[in-house]
Amino acid sequence: MPELPEVETVVRGLRKPLIGRTVHGIWYDWRNTIRTPSPDDFAARIDGQTFRAIDRRAKFVLCRLDHDILVVHLKMTGRLYVTDDDVVHEADRWLHFRAQLDGGQQLRFSDARKFGFVALVRDLSEIAARIGPEPLEDDFTPAVLRERLAGHKKAIKATLLDQDVLAGVGNIYADEALWHAKIHPLRAANGLSDDEIMRLHTGIRQALASGIEREGASVSWYRKPDGTLGEAQDHFAVYDRTGKPCLRCGTLIEKTRVAQRGTHYCPTCQTLA
């Protein structure tokens, strides 16, 4: 599911039900779901801690407890939600982790593909050493983008997906941002003109802001914490629009592969030369 807009939507939806709640025990059924520390240490450490704040960094959900951070990565199919103890949730079919809360509620993590994980750390750097700048922060300027792209001569699409270069952009929003900027996904990252970098900077922020505004893209697995669909997919310019007309010029959108990822673009608006 989850790129920056989807994770941001999850974070916003979890604040109200989670902040102020205290953990009283955990349950899990898949060893790899708890990345660190060991399940026994995890259980002992989290017990009795209260959720104080919920934030996002890149695609990580950061649940700030009294002494630790409960970090959750949703990867492709992760879902994170709070329900009453006795509620059977539609996503429980793939439930792998649960934290019992006071007040008769539970924080649940479900993940059909089991790529996602939860972790308990003092600092995010323990599991993610280098993460690029947050593209929606005020200090992310075109100059910062130019500096981040310098030295990367591989395809701009692949570079945008690199979380060390820039935080939070994934396959959907990379395609959308490049369409907005009228840049071909195979252009060299360090070969963009100043004007193109300006357009890409705008395109990245526009694509991500639009995604957040629509509360994420429910292409297949993603749901908001309340279980309902996001609406960003109804406003894509190129992603999942193969064979449909470009919203700018009418040319049919094409799909190819860049960095082993499905890549959608307009062959007229986004050229290599």
Added chain:
DNA sequence: CGGACAACCTGGCGGC
């Protein structure tokens, strides 16, 4: 360093 590719896993979908 870059690029290709496999791994980690499962589910959904289209085609036959």
Added chain:
DNA sequence: TGCCGCCAGGTTGTCC
């Protein structure tokens, strides 16, 4: 209906 191959929003590690 059943089976098969392919695809999927992410990340990491390996090999050349």
